[in-house]
Amino acid sequence: MGRTPPMRRRRLVAMATAGLVTAALGLTGCAGDSGSGGDPTYVTLITKDPDNHFWTAMVEGAKTAAKQSNVEITTAAGRDQSDADGQIRAIEDAISRGDDAILIANNGPAVNDAIKRARDAGIYVLALDTPTEPADLVDGTLASDNFEAGQLVGKWAAGALDGKKATIALLDLFADKVVTVDYQRDQGFLSGMGIDTKDRKKNGDEAKTGAYSGGDYQIACNQATNGAEDGGRSAMENCLSLNKDINVVFTANETSGVGAAQALKAAGNTGALLVSIDGSCGGVKSVTEGSFGAVAQQYPSEMGRLGVEAVVKHLRDGVNPTPSEGLDFVNTGVRLVTDKAVNGIESISSAEGAKKCW
CATH class of the missing domain: 3.40.50.2300 (Response regulator)
Known part of the structure; x- marks a missing residue:
């Protein structure tokens, strides 16, 4: 908790290569157009697959919050809910770009080592929808019970x-x-x-x-x-x-x-x-x-919205999400x-x- 965001120069060094990989994986970007001034906050949102309405609703909720908070979102997904490798590649891309945070609905324990690498690189990582095992693998979790x-x-x-x-x-x-x-x-x-x-x-x-x-x-x-x-x-x-x-x-x-x-x-x-x-x-x-x-x-849209808001509160104000009473995650209902x-x-x-x- 309380990690220092990656240095922006790492993003600039990696930008050309990351842009090629992003295009190859079908990632999309969404830049916030309002909120606090200065450099945007860079967040990657990784869902389980690109088409299921649950995940597209999560993406839309995150993009709505991003527009209000000067957050630029890159979205990625596994091929389907069995695809850990696609999520691992998306995490590695976020590390290469020097993103500030990752929001991830993980496709199982095979993704754990990549999440550890992201946190070791100074990236703030929150789980959405799917708690990790162990729970403290990430900086916090926002999910339905x-x-x-x-x-x-x-x-x-x-x-x-x-x-x-x-x-x-x-x-x-x-x-x-x-x-x-x-x-x-x-x-x-x-x-x-x-x-x-x-x-x-x-x-x-x-x-x-x-x-x-x-x-x-x-x-x-x-x-x-x-x-x-x-x-x-x-x-x-x-x-x-x-x-x-x-x-x-x-x-x-x-x-x-x-x-x-x-x-x-x-x-x-x-x-x-x-x-x-x-x-x-x-x-x-x-x-x-x-x-x-x-x-x-x-309510996946709420998960996406609250995930972006939690990243902003942490990176700009040093505030971390507080788990709901009796749980080790924030319950989105x-x-x-x-x-x-x-x-x-x-x-x-x-x-x-x-x-x-x-």
Whole structure:
């Protein structure tokens, strides 16, 4: 904490080379046009992939804040949520340019060494959306409480079952790496259902049968989707081939949830309660149309905006982000969106969610 920003001369020396690399990787720049005078603050924002609305909303929130604070933003992304190498290259480029700060939604522990190098180079690094492991790898984290998000949809599913046996499909993100968002959402969901999670940092170690808060449960399958629509579809197809009676489907993100909903429809399963996490306009529409029973809505635009503001406060005033009470990160909020409210669980309707979606 409290690092001195890199010397501007390093930026000037590296500018020509960095410009070529930036063009090759498809990076874009956004210069702030107001705020404090003097040299701009240079920030690189690195997201998980370039196209998902969650990440584009984060970028837009950051750019809006940048325009108000004389911040110049370079944006970069992994090829998709499995791509650590693309993020590592973006970090190395930020070091070469002599950027003041990096905001990153990291694609897993393979990125950790590059983050360490950036901090060793004097760059202020904040994590957005995805906490690092360990948490103090970065100077601070601004994120939704992903465990809480999972709990919300888990409590809703348990209540909506109204005592029926839960035959559950768990559609997580990854099978080849451990990412905090993945296990936090999964374990939060199970906790919300009232199922013992054993190790909250590990997916798949819970008992496959037992009791949830409303009755008996069986976990029919646990499949990885890579957070993709086709991954969600094929994972759901695999699960239905194992147990056609699945009536609860947890998807770790809405993109995979769309694919899961397609597979359920094709199989003629119209009664399963499908829940997900994100809160995009597409996800909220799926609640309105009934293919999703509930979603936990997060606010990536706020993460981007608050991330830029936190960088400015630190570099110009020496102020660091203060974690929310009881957490090791700044909680940017989450709300349950459903049109089938369950007693005792605070929620908003899809009409209200549409006003806050991205």
